[in-house]
Amino acid sequence: MTPVRLTNGQRELVALYHAPAAYAPEQRHAVLLCNPFGQEAIRAHRLYRVMADRLAAAGFAVLRFDYYGSGDSAGDDDAWDVEGSIGDAGVALDELLRRSHARHWSAAGLRLGASIALQTAGLAAQPATNLLLIDPVLDGPAYLAALAAANLEALNRAYGPRWTVCAPLRRAMLPRADDEALGFALSADCRRQIARISAAWLLPLPAPRVSLLVPDVAATRQRLARAGVEDAAGVRVADSQAHIDWATDSAAATAIVPMHWINHLLDLLGQPAYA
Amino acid sequence: MRETTLTFGLHDALLGTVSFAAPGGRAAPWGVLLFNAGVIHRVGAHRTNVKLARLLAAQGIAALRFDLHGMGDSQRADGSLSYKEQVVADLRAAMDALQSNTGVQRFALVGFCSGALPSYWAAQADPRVSAIVLYDAFSYPTARSVLRSLGMRLRRHGVGPRAWSAWLRAALRGGHAALHHAGRTLAAWRASASPQTSDDGTAPDTRLDRLELGKNLLALAQRGTGVMVLSAGTDFSAVNYAGQLRQALGLQRQHHQRLIFAHLPDVDHAVTTRAAQQQWLSCVRDGLLRLAPSSALPASP
Numbered sequence: 001m002t003p004v005r006l007t008n009g010q011r012e013l014v015a016l017y018h019a020p021a022a023y024a025p026e027q028r029h030a031v032l033l034c035n036p037f038g039q040e041a042i043r044a045h046r047l048y049r050v051m052a053d054r055l056a057a058a059g060f061a062v063l064r065f066d067y068y069g070s071g072d073s074a075g076d077d078d079a080w081d082v083e084g085s086i087g088d089a090g091v092a093l094d095e096l097l098r099r100s101h102a103r104h105w106s107a108a109g110l111r112l113g114a115s116i117a118l119q120t121a122g123l124a125a126q127p128a129t130n131l132l133l134i135d136p137v138l139d140g141p142a143y144l145a146a147l148a149a150a151n152l153e154a155l156n157r158a159y160g161p162r163w164t165v166c167a168p169l170r171r172a173m174l175p176r177a178d179d180e181a182l183g184f185a186l187s188a189d190c191r192r193q194i195a196r197i198s199a200a201w202l203l204p205l206p207a208p209r210v211s212l213l214v215p216d217v218a219a220t221r222q223r224l225a226r227a228g229v230e231d232a233a234g235v236r237v238a239d240s241q242a243h244i245d246w247a248t249d250s251a252a253a254t255a256i257v258p259m260h261w262i263n264h265l266l267d268l269l270g271q272p273a274y275a
Numbered sequence: 276m277r278e279t280t281l282t283f284g285l286h287d288a289l290l291g292t293v294s295f296a297a298p299g300g301r302a303a304p305w306g307v308l309l310f311n312a313g314v315i316h317r318v319g320a321h322r323t324n325v326k327l328a329r330l331l332a333a334q335g336i337a338a339l340r341f342d343l344h345g346m347g348d349s350q351r352a353d354g355s356l357s358y359k360e361q362v363v364a365d366l367r368a369a370m371d372a373l374q375s376n377t378g379v380q381r382f383a384l385v386g387f388c389s390g391a392l393p394s395y396w397a398a399q400a401d402p403r404v405s406a407i408v409l410y411d412a413f414s415y416p417t418a419r420s421v422l423r424s425l426g427m428r429l430r431r432h433g434v435g436p437r438a439w440s441a442w443l444r445a446a447l448r449g450g451h452a453a454l455h456h457a458g459r460t461l462a463a464w465r466a467s468a469s470p471q472t473s474d475d476g477t478a479p480d481t482r483l484d485r486l487e488l489g490k491n492l493l494a495l496a497q498r499g500t501g502v503m504v505l506s507a508g509t510d511f512s513a514v515n516y517a518g519q520l521r522q523a524l525g526l527q528r529q530h531h532q533r534l535i536f537a538h539l540p541d542v543d544h545a546v547t548t549r550a551a552q553q554q555w556l557s558c559v560r561d562g563l564l565r566l567a568p569s570s571a572l573p574a575s576p
Contacts, residue, residue: 001348003280003290014280014292016348045316049348071318072280072292072325072340077549158543160510161431169541173548183321183547249321249545255314 001052004099006065008091011084012074015065015092017099018052024059029129029269030102031055032093033064034109034117037080038184040246041070044110046255051108051262058266061100065092067116078185082116082193089120097126106130106207108265111246112137115197121206128207132265135214135240138223140197147181150247154182157250182249199227205234211268213240213261238264276329279376283341284368288350291317291341291369293376294328300335305405305568306379307331308369309340312387316347319387320545327385327556331563337377341369343393362393363400370403381405381568383501385559388412388544392483398500399491405568406501406533408559411544413504414513415485415523427511489524496534501566505558508540515540535562 004015020027033048035041052062066073067088069080097105106129109117114136121128137143155174156163163170180186186194202210202224214220217239224230224237242258280292296302309324310317317340318325328338343365344352352361370382383406386394391412398404432441492502504521506514514520517538521527526534537558542551 001282001290003282005280012278039321042315042318042321045347046314071322074276074278077322154547155543158509158545158547160512161427162508162510165427165430172541173550175550180549183545183549183552185549249547 004063004065004095006088006091006095008068008088011068011088013065013068013088013092014072015063015095016052017096018056018062018064020059020061020100021057024057027059027061027269028102029059029104029106030061030063030096030100031265031269032089032096032105032107032117032120033062034089034107034113034120035064035066035070036109036111036113036246037181038070038247039182039249040111041066041113043246043248043256044113047110047257047261050257050259051265054262054266055269058269060269061096061102063092063096063099065089076185078187080185081187081190082112082197085116086119086123089116090123093120093124104129106132106269108132108134109136110134112143112194112197115201118201118206122204124206129209130268131207131210132268133210133212134261135244135246136212137194137197138199138201138220138227140195143197144186144191144194147186147247148177150245151177151181154249182247199223199229202229202235203227203232205232208234209268210235211264212237213264214238215240215243276332281372281376283372284365286350288344288352289341289365289368289372290348291339291372292328293373294332294338294340295377296335296337297333302377302379303334303336303567304379305381305383306337306339306373306377307383307385307563308366308373309338309385309387310366310369310390310393311343311346313389314346317342321547321552323387323546323552323555324385326552327559330556330560334560334564336563337373337379339369339373339376341365341372359393359396363397366393366397367401370401383407383563383566385563386410386412395491398495398502404500406503406563406566407495408503408505408562410505410559411507411509411514413483413485413488413506413520413523415520416513417519417523420513420515420519423515424511427515485523486525489526489529492524493526493529493531493534496531499533499568501533501535501568503535503537503559503562503566505537505539505562507542507544507546508538509543514538533566535565537562 002017004017006013006015036044048064052064055062067085069075107117114133217237220237221230277295278292282290312320324340328340331338342349344361382403384394385408387410391409394407398407496502521536539554542554546552546555
């Protein structure tokens, strides 16, 4: 694993490049991992680390990175937004292809990372081969509402009876509930960008194979059908077999790594799951 | 603001990011180490390590935020050392890395929750540690804190016939369990208690007698190592007034300028809201500046 610093204009980004393992069969295939947002990214860090390690062990080149205003990258929290992150992902993809000399590339992303991977693939000069979208955000307004609910739930859990009883505490600690989610800023621009996300973002399909891992297959198929996506060849919807609450700060000492998701990705890339 | 991400330590197994002191001012001769809280990687809970590192860098203080062995983006340990030996070795390697990159010779360690014990151990083991911040790692109750916690629960249910009826029903249902719980809590307080960071309170590395801990923290201060014991108010169930930990550690009559107790009554343990983050960052920064080493590295004995 090699730490890499990238720049997207004035935006300095931190990335980690996982070279294909020397003992693995040469794949000439690179995989870009796109982070979700805020607390979800903190919680998903272990999943991404293990995913990158497994892919590299199977011979794939992998790059994971932090968007500007997130993680280890430069920028304050309130500088983070979806459109900027899509640009950052494009720069990360260029770096991945430059370093790996790969002939093919694919991408994977969880939650908002799936939306960013989709858009990045749509804008890339070289078409992607596969996209894995894990529990993707297909309804921006619903996602914002869920973040707001998760925020209040986290504060109720953290402060217990105090949050209910003490109005000054609520005023001091959360003066404007819409402006943040679980401790991460959500600017008005950013909220507008998220609100525009829908299932229609899958069209036109930016890769020949797009696989969605979702906790509720039936509901997702209905949503895709309403957006005219379900009939598109190359889209596969599979049960994620896990209902994981990524937008929470409870169980902070628990690393969550559903290995069957990683195996699913390896299968999608044409590799045996035991690699 | 200039930062670099690097690997360091034996076999380059550890990974972290250095924030360099901002140019233009006089760089401090000491730096700050920030590392994992629970399984959260080096950026810290709600990115607090990143924010603190940059706040300090703006004031001329370099910082390294990094992942311990087996955490975040660092490699796993080879298993030859105990947990305590391994984390102390990791912190020493991080001191070496920050020293070689910035020239600082003394170090302050910010131990967030589960990071408190490693900071405490490293301070005992390495004279280069000039200060430690132990954040919300200990929850020794006192009679006053138990009463305040009960009072908060009473307030939640309100006063009046309906509330008292609810309390009566709850008392009938759970009276025995409540008494049992209160008895266990007070018994633990009278004897010794484990910090809330321990997994089960039985591992030799993490079991701490509260009075012994108090004595050791005072001894660290007396030898020149600054100590800041910082607690969060959260839900009132653990620490809920400013003097609680000083009292519980048997230090109410011991005052030393390099031993600070601070309580953030409105901040939750994970420093969740942005307002809480601001309070936490200001408090830790001010504590670090107050505990800045006044002399160069002490001579080896």
